Amino acid sequence: MNRTGHQTAAAMRAHWWYRGRAVAVENLARRAHVPHDVGTVLDYGCGTGHMGPVLARFGPLYGVDSSADALEAGHYESYEAVTRIPIDGNVSLLGGPHSLIACLDVLEHVDDDVGLLADLAALLQPNGHVVLSAPMWPDLLSDEEAGSGHVRRYSKESLRDLFVSARLQPVATTGYIVSLLPLARAHRRRIIAGRATFAEEMTTPPRLANEALALWASAEGLLCRYFTLPTGLSEIAVLQLTD
Numbered sequence: 001m002n003r004t005g006h007q008t009a010a011a012m013r014a015h016w017w018y019r020g021r022a023v024a025v026e027n028l029a030r031r032a033h034v035p036h037d038v039g040t041v042l043d044y045g046c047g048t049g050h051m052g053p054v055l056a057r058f059g060p061l062y063g064v065d066s067s068a069d070a071l072e073a074g075h076y077e078s079y080e081a082v083t084r085i086p087i088d089g090n091v092s093l094l095g096g097p098h099s100l101i102a103c104l105d106v107l108e109h110v111d112d113d114v115g116l117l118a119d120l121a122a123l124l125q126p127n128g129h130v131v132l133s134a135p136m137w138p139d140l141l142s143d144e145e146a147g148s149g150h151v152r153r154y155s156k157e158s159l160r161d162l163f164v165s166a167r168l169q170p171v172a173t174t175g176y177i178v179s180l181l182p183l184a185r186a187h188r189r190r191i192i193a194g195r196a197t198f199a200e201e202m203t204t205p206p207r208l209a210n211e212a213l214a215l216w217a218s219a220e221g222l223l224c225r226y227f228t229l230p231t232g233l234s235e236i237a238v239l240q241l242t243d
Helices: 003-014 016-031 053-059 070-075 113-121 141-149 158-167 181-192 196-203 207-222
Strands: 039-046 061-065 079-084 097-104 124-135 169-178 234-241
Touching: 003 016, 016 053, 016 097, 016 124, 016 169, 016 181, 016 207, 016 234, 039 113, 053 061, 053 097, 070 079, 097 113, 113 124, 113 158, 141 181, 141 196, 158 169, 158 234, 169 207
Parallel strands: 039 061, 039 097, 061 079, 097 124
Antiparallel strands: 124 234, 169 234
């Protein structure tokens, strides 16, 4: 098993950012009245399975990912099945229709983000939902981040254009990492200036700091059930097909 796979699995289970995002995704889905147990759920880009316990609450859960390392190192107790698909693979082979499709921090990795999102939308059952998250602020895209596989970051306008092009409309949206955005932006500027590394963000902080940040991020996530938070370091959205 590749050491990177182990590190990724451990980071996604423990890291404060992933823990807070899971809370935000669940609460935003509840605000959007995503129903439970009306069909299957697809986690597209499931990584090491860290979102499984949340997504499985909405129905029988299936996962796909392009990373052999992640799939080998992951934990998939919440999934009915997990398969590997190339990042440019044929999405139409993923079955369906699904009641909910999660596409969390995936679109920034693919060249044709419009095509992928439209293909996923075509797998929805009537009145189904897509929940996605995406990194914001194009000015924060560093060479190191681009070298790690990120093709882009989004602005509010480019993300809305993406939804329109994929024939999807937002039901509920929120920023994520809102209150810590000034600190996050300052850190990203340090990366761009070469005074910090993008890889450091995958490193789980010391325990007390990590737990404090997880509580802070989770508190933001809980607020997503009731409020639309201003744009943060990321945007989370629940979408449905346009009429």
